[in-house]
Amino acid sequence: MRDAIKRRLSFSWRRTSNGGETHSSPPAAPRAKRYLRHALIGAGTLAGAVAVAAVSGYIAVDRLGAPDLAQVNQLSTTVLDRNGHLLRAFTTQSGRWRLPVEASDVDQRYLAMLMAFEDKRFYEHGGIDMRSLARAAVQLVENRRIVSGASTLTMQVARLIEGRYERSGGAKLRQIVGALQLEHHLNKRQILSLYLRLAPFGGNIEGVRAASLAYFGKEPRRLSIGEAALLVALPQSPEWRRPDRNPRAARVARDRVLQRATEEGVITEAEARRAALEPVPIGRRAFPKLAPHLAEAEVMAQPKETVHLLTIDRGVQRALEALAEEQTKLLGRKLSAAILAVDHTTGEVIAHVGSAGYLDDARAGAIDMVNAMRSPGSTLKPFIYGLAFEAGLAHPETLIEDRPVRYGSYAPKNFDEDFHGTVTIRDALAQSLNIPAVKVLSAVGPGKLAGRFRKIGVEPAFPDKTVPTLAMALGGVGLTLHDVTTLYAGLARGGDVVPLVHRRADVADAAKALLHGKQAERKRLLSPLAAWYVSDILKDAPPPVNAKAGRFAYKTGTSYGYRDAWAVGYDGKYTVAVWVGRPDGASTPGLSGRVAAAPILFDAFARLGDKRTPLSGPPSGALRVTGSELPPPLKRFREGGIADVAQGPFLEPRVLISFPPDRAEVETETGDQLLLKASGGVLPLTWLVNGAPITSDPRARQVVWQPDGNGFVRLSVVDAKGRVDRVTVRLKGSEGVVTMAGEEQKR
CATH class of the missing domain: 1.10.3810 (Penicillin binding protein transpeptidase fold)
Structure with missing residues (x-):
């Protein structure tokens, strides 16, 4: 029959x-x-x-x-890292865990046992x-x-x-x-x-991938024989055999699958015996929740996408999240921390730690402190000095007075409440002295500093939309950790700013644009020479206790009232920024960047790997001399270097560059020399090109200069009283290439 x-x-x-x-x-x-x-x-x-x-x-x-x-095609939204590893998953609209999966994503032994047990003629x-x-x-x-x-x-x-x-x-x-x-x-x-x-696996778990993550805490790509057998057995009676509710029934069903797999020749009897000794999980594991703040922001920004691809490195993200949680437990009950790590060679964000614990209500862990507006403390001082180096107002070895000073009602004080007398700019920045930084900002102009930030896409926030003031030097401005990281990444790149990106699609679009010659316009924070002077100082900053110095350049900062502690560092490849404080803005007595944030920064770099990429070497024109060898105008810092000097019938006329005029285009051929002329001022005069002094006769008001290429150059002249005039000109040749601060771009 x-x-x-x-x-x-x-x-x-x-x-x-x-x-x-x-x-x-x-x-x-x-x-x-x-x-x-x-x-x-x-x-x-x-x-x-x-x-x-x-x-x-x-x-x-x-x-x-x-x-x-x-x-059935309604899947859980997933957020993946740069290598396709799962960072975060969300349930479907019906509250089910149903993750995308293909046969190639699953252990082949599981598939073989599935066919042997369920449908061997599939x-x-x-x-x-x-x-x-x-x-x-x-x-x-x-x-x-x-x-x-x-x-x-x-x-x-x-x-x-x-x-x-x-x-x-x-x-x-x-x-x-x-x-x-x-x-x-x-x-x-x-x-x-x-x-x-x-396939159902009990509760709201659907699909073998969700089941493997829930019961074993791992992707189904590599399963033990016992794990594979359990996943084959559960869908037949998912509620009765749920390991977290009835592990005995789950074990019996698993062993039945092992027996059938042995009979069908999928596994050996020895493998089946070993698999039968494997413990059955007795609970469900939490699904991955790495980079939770960034993942949620991405899903909200692109709600129609079911798979979000980020530049985050899952291993680095996990390590830095653990670091933030460990260190803040030692610092205080309500303190939180945020860490942003980027590959500044490309601008890719590799770790985004928004808080010390996403689910920690006591630390307001749900708030993403990477994008919270805070006072940056002393972290802006390197850019103040960088503008002075760029303008020819100072050199790292220039002497400056650290003595009491007053600007109207504003009288800045050092963090240690002391005065250090005559110091070099190098020491003033390395020791983060407040008074010299305010003096230099007074000469550079707080509006110029804020304007330079805006030019590269960083928008500083001022109280009640007021104009920039000298308080910027000590943190009197609002910036986010993302902003500060952008600034230091530009410093690490020699003053050339690159946008920070966290979507893999943005990286691909940038690479495609570069391939087709559509590179975005460069944004310059500082000249290469000024950026190198700053980095040369910061790499020798004293490290925290038990840490090794000189492995990377870094700067700390502490905001007024001990509300924010900062530490930002960079080597030749990575820039890492750390913030520590209370999300509610409350003061924490004794909180400082050096004590609270710097140890986290050094540990973060250690978790990025033991090998550090060295910082770039000095650009052409770098002046590596002692203070006594500096040109006279650079030996001692004079305030008011950029501000106009009052004119009167009995005062010397201010120094001015009479040729070439500002914003002029000058045609030159290879080997041609350019005559630079100045009027007014007090001899001797010092000429600088892109912030680097050039050889000149101090008794003359003109100098012959040999350009080393075409493009834009900044010319400065400083008289004996420290007064400065500057122009920017374009040297135009026949090859049609424009050089911006030493780097070539096609017009």
């Missing part, structure tokens, strides 16, 4: 060109009638009834059209395994009870798509028709992917 049914219910199948399995064209009406007549011979049995439904479904499958996969049948169906029907008639099932993986997928889990003859018939429909419109790879995505 069994053989007769098998012969009568056999279908014809063909292999498709893409390697999948699909049935042949629907049979003609006479052939269908022959199938139907043969099926009716066994209609007195359950097998005959099912066969009738199968043939009828096969005839009608074209009329049904493609299966509706809209609901790649041979067309949705209905007639041999298994006939066998099950015959066993049912002979034994008057269900001895074995006949449900294929395709039929199970049809049931999962339907979303109805009743056990009845009608439900089985619907599954048969649904299986035929799936096989008619999808290939085997697509059907298997649907099963891997939709």
Whole structure:
């Protein structure tokens, strides 16, 4: 009887060109009638009834059209790192964990055991395994009870798509028709992917990837034999066999899968015995929640995207999140920390730690302190000195007075409440003295500092929208950790600012634009020479206790009232910025950048790797001399270097560059010399090109200069009283290349 049914219910199948399995064209009406007549011979049995439904479904499958996969294609939104590793996942709108997964993402031993246990002829049948169906029907008639099932993986997928889990003859018939429909419109790879995505594993967990993360805490790409067997067993009775609720039932079901896999030759008996000794998980693990602030912001910014690709490095992110949590526990109960790490060679953000603990309510962990507006303390001092170096007002070895000074009602004081007398600019910056920084900012102009920031895309915030003041030197301005990182990344790049990006698509777009010669216009924070002078000072800044100096350049800062502690550092590849404080802005007595933030910064660099990329060497024109060897105007800093000097009938006229005029275009050929002329001022005069002194006759008001290329140059002249005039000119040659601060760009 069994053989007769098998012969009568056999279908014809063909292999498709893409390697999948699909049935042949629907049979003609006479052939269908022959199938139907043969099926009716066994209609007195359950097998005959099912066969009738199968043939009828096969005839009608074209009329049904493609299966509706809209609901099952609703996946959990996932956020991935630069290497495709999962950073964060979100449930579907219905509250289910249903992560995208393909067969290539799953351990092949799991797939082999799945086929051996559920559907070993999956790649041979067309949705209905007639041999298994006939066998099950015959066993049912002979034994008057269900001895074995006949449900294929395709039929199970049809049931999962339907979303109805009743056990009845009608439900089985619907599954048969649904299986035929799936096989008619999808290939085997697509059907298997649907099963891997939709199979239930207990609670709101759907799909093998979500189950592997929930029960084992890892992706299903590498599973032990015991883990693979458990994942095969759970979908048959997901609620009863849930390991977190009934580990005994889960173990029994797993061992049954191991036994079947051994019988089918998928694993050896020795492997099965070892797998049976593996413990069954007794609880669910939390899904990954790395870079939670950035992940949530991305999902909110692009709600229609289901997969978000970031530049974050998962390993670095995990290490720095742990660092922030560990260190803040030692510092205080309500203190939080934020860390931003970037590869400044490309601008890619590799770690974004918004707080010391996303779920820590005591530390207001849900607030992203990377983008919170705070006072930067002394972290802006390097840029103040950088502008002075660029303007020819100072050199690292220039002497400056650290003595009491007053600007109207404003009288700055040093952090240590002391005065250090005559110091060099190098020492003033290395020791973060306040008074010299305010003096230099007075000469440079706070408006110029703020304007330079705005020029590169960093918008400083001032109280009640007031104008910039000298208080900027000590943190009297609002900036975010992201802003400060952008500034220091530009410093690390020799003054050339690159936008910080965290989306992989943005990196790809930038690379594509560069390939097609559409590089974005460069934004210059400082000249290469000024940036190098600053870096040369910061690399020798004294390190925190038990830390090694000289491995990277760094600066600390502490805001007024001990509300914010900062530390920012960079080597030749990475820039890392750290903020420590209370998110509510409350004061923390004793909090300082050197004590609270600097140790985190040094530890963060250690977690980036033991090897440090060296900082770039000095550019051409760098003046590496002692203070006594400096040109007279640079030996001692004089305030008011950029501000206009009052004119009067009995005062010397201010020094002015009479040729070339400001913003002029001067045609030059290779080897040509350019005559620079000045008027007014007190001899001797010192000439500088892009901040670097050039050889000149101190008794003359003109000098012959040999350009080293075409492009934009900044010319400065300083008289004996420290008064300065500057112009920017463009040297235009025949080759059509513009050089901006020593770097070439196509016009």
